[in-house]
Amino acid sequence: MKILKWFAGIVVGVVLLGVLALGVLTLVLDTEVIKEQVIVKFEQRTGHTLQIDAPIEWSVFPWLGLKLEKVVVGNAPGFGDEPLAAIDVLDVKVGLMPLLEKRIAVDTVTLKGVDINLMRNKAGKTNWESLAGGKPGGGESKAVETAGQQKAAMDEFQIDLKGIELDDLDLDYVDAQKGAAYHLEDLDVRIGELKPDTPVLVELATKLALQNPPLAGKVAISTEVTASRDYQRIDFSALAVELHAEGEGLPEGGVDLKLAGNLALDRKTDRLAVSDLSVSGPQVDITGAVSISGLTEKPKVEGRLALQDTNLKELLALAGVELETADPQALTKISAQLQMVQEGEALTLKPLEIRLDESTVSGFISIPSFEGPVVRARLQVDNIDLDRYLPPAKEEEQTAAAGSGADGSAEQPERIDFAPLRKLDADATIEVGRLKVKGLEMEKITLTLKAKKGVISLDPIGALLYQALPLIEWVV
Numbered sequence: 001m002k003i004l005k006w007f008a009g010i011v012v013g014v015v016l017l018g019v020l021a022l023g024v025l026t027l028v029l030d031t032e033v034i035k036e037q038v039i040v041k042f043e044q045r046t047g048h049t050l051q052i053d054a055p056i057e058w059s060v061f062p063w064l065g066l067k068l069e070k071v072v073v074g075n076a077p078g079f080g081d082e083p084l085a086a087i088d089v090l091d092v093k094v095g096l097m098p099l100l101e102k103r104i105a106v107d108t109v110t111l112k113g114v115d116i117n118l119m120r121n122k123a124g125k126t127n128w129e130s131l132a133g134g135k136p137g138g139g140e141s142k143a144v145e146t147a148g149q150q151k152a153a154m155d156e157f158q159i160d161l162k163g164i165e166l167d168d169l170d171l172d173y174v175d176a177q178k179g180a181a182y183h184l185e186d187l188d189v190r191i192g193e194l195k196p197d198t199p200v201l202v203e204l205a206t207k208l209a210l211q212n213p214p215l216a217g218k219v220a221i222s223t224e225v226t227a228s229r230d231y232q233r234i235d236f237s238a239l240a241v242e243l244h245a246e247g248e249g250l251p252e253g254g255v256d257l258k259l260a261g262n263l264a265l266d267r268k269t270d271r272l273a274v275s276d277l278s279v280s281g282p283q284v285d286i287t288g289a290v291s292i293s294g295l296t297e298k299p300k301v302e303g304r305l306a307l308q309d310t311n312l313k314e315l316l317a318l319a320g321v322e323l324e325t326a327d328p329q330a331l332t333k334i335s336a337q338l339q340m341v342q343e344g345e346a347l348t349l350k351p352l353e354i355r356l357d358e359s360t361v362s363g364f365i366s367i368p369s370f371e372g373p374v375v376r377a378r379l380q381v382d383n384i385d386l387d388r389y390l391p392p393a394k395e396e397e398q399t400a401a402a403g404s405g406a407d408g409s410a411e412q413p414e415r416i417d418f419a420p421l422r423k424l425d426a427d428a429t430i431e432v433g434r435l436k437v438k439g440l441e442m443e444k445i446t447l448t449l450k451a452k453k454g455v456i457s458l459d460p461i462g463a464l465l466y467q468a469l470p471l472i473e474w475v476v
Contacts, residue, residue, distance in 0.1 A: 031055055031056045031057075031058065034056050034058070035052050035056050038050070038052070038056075039051075039052065046130050046131050047076065047077070047130045048073050048074050048075070048076065048084060048130065048131070049073070049074030050071070050072070050073060050074070051071070051072040051074070052068055052069075052070065052071050052072075053069075053070035053071075053072070054068070054069035054070040055069075056068060059093070062095065063093040063094065063095060063107060064093065064094045064095075065091075065092070065093040065094075065107075066090075066091075066092050066093075067089070067090070067091045067092075068087070068089070068090045068091075069088060069089050069090075070087075070088065071085075071086070071087040071090060072085070072086045072087075073085040073086070073087075075117070075119075075127055076127040076128070076129075076130060078121070078125075079119050079121070079127040080119075082117050083115075083117065084116070084117060084118075084127055084128065085114065085115065085116045085117070086113075086114070086115040087111060087112075087113065087114050087115075088112050088113025088114070089110065089111070089112040089113060090110070090111055091109070091110040091111075092106070092107075092109055092110075093106070093107035094106055094107070095107070105160045105162075106160065106161045106162060107162050108162045108163040108164065108165055109161070109163070109164045109165070110165045110167075111164075111165070111166045111167070111169070112166075112167045112168060113167070113168050114166065114168070114169040114170070115169075115170045116169065116170070116171045116172070117171075117172050117174075118171065118172065118173040118174070119173070119174050119175075119176070120173075120174070120175045120176060120177055121176050121177075122176045122177055124177060160193070160194070160195065161193065161194040162193045162194075163190070163191050163192050163193055163194070164189060164190075164191040165189070165190060165191075166187065166188065166189040166190075167188055168186060168187075168188070169184070169186075169187035169188075169189075169206075170183075170184065170185050170186070170187070171183070171184040171187065172184075180212075181210075181211045181212075182208070182209075182210060183208065183209040183210075184206050184207070184208050185206065185207040185208070185209070186205075186206060186207050187204070187205070187206035188203075188204070188205050188206070189202075189203070189204050190202070190203040190204075191203075196227060196228060196229035197226065197227075197228060197229065198226065199224040199225070199226045199237065200224065200225045200226070200227075201222075201224055202221075202222065202223050202224070202225050203221070203222045204219070204220070204221040204222075205218075205219070205220045205221075206218070206219055207219075210247075213247065213248045213249065214247050214248050215245060215246070215247035215248065215250075216245070216246055216247055217243060217244055217245035217246065217247075217254075218243070218244045219241070219242070219243050220241070220242045221239075221240070221241050221242075222238075222239075222240050223236045223237065223238060223239040223240065224236070224237045224238055231267075232266070232267045232268050233264070233265065233266050233267070233268070234264075234265045235262070235263070235264045235265075236262065236263040236264075236265075237262050238260075238262070239259075239260060239261055239262060239263055240258075240259070240260050241257075241258070241259040241260070242256070242257075242258050243256070243257045243258075243259075244256050245257075251282075251318050255281060255282055255318070256281065256282070257279070257280070257281040258278075258279070258280045258281070259277075259278070259279050260276070260277075260278045261274050261275060261276050261277040261278060262274070262275045262276050269293075270293065270294060270295045270296055270297065271291065271292065271293050271295060272291065272292045272295050273289075273290075273291040273292075274289060274290045274291070275289045276289070277289055277290060282315070282318050283310050283311055283314050283315035283318065284307075284310060284315065285307070285308040285310070286305055286306065286307055286308070287305070287306050287308070288303060288304050288305035288306055289303060289304055290302070290303035290305075291303065298343075298344070299343075300341070300342070300343040301340070301341070301342040301343070302339075302340070302341050302342075303339070303340050304337075304338070304339045304340075305336075305337070305338055305340065306335075306336070306337045306338075307334070307335055307336040307337075308335055309333055309334070309335045310333075310334050310335065311331075311332045311333065311334075312331040312332065312334045313331050313332055314332075324391060324392055325388060325389050325390065325391070325392070326387060326388055326389070326390050326391065326392050326393065327387075327388035327389075329357070329388075330357060330388040330389050331356075331357070331389065332357070333355075333356075333357050334354070334355065334356050334357070335354070335355045336352075336353065336354045336355070337351075337352075337353045338350075338351070338352045338353070339351060339352075345368070345369045345370055345371070346366075346367065346368050346369065347366075347367045347370075348364070348365075348366045348367070349364060349365045349366075350364035350365075350366070351363070351364060352364055352365060352379075356384075357388075358383075359381060359382060359383060359384040360381070360382045361379055361380070361381050362379070362380050363377065363378045363379035363380050364377065364378060364379075365377045365379075371423075372423045372424060372425045373423075373424065373425070374425040374426075375424070375425070375426040375427075375428060376426075376427050376428065377426075377427075377428035377429070377430075378428070378429045378431075379428070379429070379430050379431070380430075380431045380432075380433075381430065381431070381432045381433065381435075382433045382434070383432075383433050383434035383435070384432065384434075384435060384436075385436040385437075386435070386436065386437040387436055387437060387438065387439070421451065421454075421456060422453075422454040424451040424456070425451060425452055426449060426450060426451040426452075426456075427449075427450055427451075428448070428449045428450075429446065429447070429448050429449075430445075430446075430447045430448075430449070431445070431446050431447075432444075432445040432446075432447070447459070
């Protein structure tokens with residue numbers, strides 16, 4: 001959203017340039033005089049230098065039209081000599097007759113070959129803010145007064161924009177506060193006719209790059225945007241996002257992700273809702289819906305999500321983790337359904353259902369605080385054969401052999417550091433209908449796991465077993 005605001009600021013400045021030029025055009029016909037007046041007024045208005053290296057092309061009827069080429073907008077003071085923006089072609093047309101009806105009818109705005117350099121310094125000041133806020137140093141009260149006068153004047157007009165076509169935009173953004181740098185390349189944007197309460201087709205495609213970590217990718221976005229007249233509600237329907245990414249930490253050849261859904265932003269109720277959500281990628285297919293209330297104050301996230309059948313082994317292999325199990329088919333089929341509520345530091349998954357191969361796990365998990373963390377859970381497992389998930393027998397034998405000294409005696413295992421668990425506050429109950437591990441079969445087991453002040457205990461308080469389990473307690 002911030003990138004859109006920054007881009008909107010640049011577009012506003014460019015459109016302002018066109019409007020100023022059109023105002024001068026109605027008074028004089030000499031294009032060089034027009035150019036000089038545009039440069040002077042733009043610099044007075046924004047505090048940025050302006051350079052136009054090609055003749056101005058204009059038309060009067062039926063459109064007040066202006067076409068500029070080779071336009072360079074200077075940077076704000078203190079941000080270096082690199083231009084804020086450079087534009088190969090800017091073409092703007094405003095209907096002449098609609099102006100008599102207090103209606104501003106803008107034909108499709110065309111921008112080609114745009115190079116934008118956005119910066120935020122360590123003090124938080126940006127190099128584009130004066131484009132929309134008046135000349136720097138003009139005084140806050142004066143800027144507010146001017147903005148109020150402009151708004152009152154513009155409120156008398158109805159503004160219709162037929163569309164925006166943007167070809168070949170390169171954008172660099174450097175944030176010195178966060179030590180981050182972003183680069184967009186070959187950005188193409190198509191926006192249809194803008195009318196309140198009317199769906200508008202929006203299409204975007206670009207290449208992007210990050211410096212840390214080094215990543216590169218391609219993004220394509222399409223949606224229909226509907227905004228209320230006061231812009232308090234904005235709907236993005238049939239939203240589709242496709243991403244291809246390559247770089248450090250990703251598999252060879254990169255990864256492809258797709259996202260689809262409908263998004264509704266209501267600023268009056270401070271709520272964001274996503275419906276018909278679908279996220280798909282390598283070995284991942286997630287569907288559901290998510291809503292966020294208290295968006296700008298105390299966000300509360302609620303949602304329901306479903307993970308479709310996934311091969312967990314192949315998914316982990318994409319991240320460079322290779323798992324071998326006694327049963328080659330283990331961990332090859334996992335799915336899940338859950339409802340979630342996240343508010344402040346608390347997260348609750350209830351109800352929760354996980355299908356792992358032939359086993360079903362259901363119940364809830366609650367994390368009242370991630371500091372510690374504090375965990376409360378109650379889970380039911382119908383049946384599970386843990387022997388399937390153990391390492392293959394050959395690995396067990398190698399491990400046993402490696403654990404023996406040269407004289408055949410067993411070496412002492414390394415001491416496990418339980419220090420990270422000392423802050424754990426847990427109270428969890430796991431009920432298992434049938435369990436098999438190391439050949440030992442058990443039925444109707446109730447295990448209680450408790451952790452408090454460094455003491456962790458696992459107590460089988462109920463079981464019908466072929467062999468009983470002892471009470472286990474660790475002091476960490």
